[in-house]
Amino acid sequence: MDRGWLEPTRLRRTLAGLPLPKAADGRIVLAVDVSNWLRPDAPTIDDRLFCHVYGRGDRKTDQFVPGYSFVAALESGRTSWGALLDTVRLGPADDATLVTAAQLRDVLQRLTQAGHWRPGDPEILIVMDAGNDATYLAHPLADLPMTLLGRLRSDGVMLRDPGPTPSGQGGRPRRHGGVLAFAKPDSLHEPDVT
Structure with a gap:
């Protein structure tokens, strides 16, 4: 870097x-995040995916700033220290989840080559906030020794399993069951397993 490259x-x-x-x-334990890079001059740079932020920078107004995907190793305990392992700039046509999946695959390969993870070791825990789609990310990483832990958005909605089709009912079987809305506690049921 001191020589300009x-x-x-x-x-x-x-x-x-x-x-x-x-x-x-x-x-x-690895943390992944797709975040913006808050620099006042960043909105003028071409070929970047822009994230919406409010109240940042000199103007304290809405801004669109470039997005980046980060991967960092976390320490345990109450410390906020982490070891940044990778950063990827997102382009305007990039799917942030697919970029993160490829990035995690590459990071795991490098950690394995460096001897930090070996077969038989505990699975690597990947933690992410609600900005990442944990279910979408799980599919391309299903073959890797990783456990994904993601926070769900409070305004999220999921559909339950439709259950068995009643006998004698004609037509196409139902694909989805009832709605589970996180913001509506009356739509939640007691879990089958605690």
Whole structure:
């Protein structure tokens, strides 16, 4: 960097080879986030995916700023320290979830090559906020030793299993059951398992 150039692939390998924070049980915990990069001049740069933010910058008004996908290893305990492992700039045509999936796949490969994770180790825990679609992200990462933990939006809606089709009922079977709306506690049922 002091000579005005950077090798991103080499930097990513170097970051993966550094000592990695782990949880108390030895598990690697990674946080993923698609976030904006708050710089006052950023909205003028071409070929970036813009995220809406309010009340930031000098003007304290609505702005659209470029989006980035981050992956960081988290420490356990009450500390807020983390080890940034990867950052990818999102383009205007990029699907943020697919970019994050490819990014996590690459990070896991680098961590495995660096000896931080081996077969037989606990699965890597991936934590994400409501801005990431955990169910959409689970499909392209199903073959990896990862457990995804995502926060659901409070205004989210899910559809229950339709259950068995009643005998003697003609026509196409139902695809969905009742609505489960997080904002409506009366739509929630007691869980089958605690």
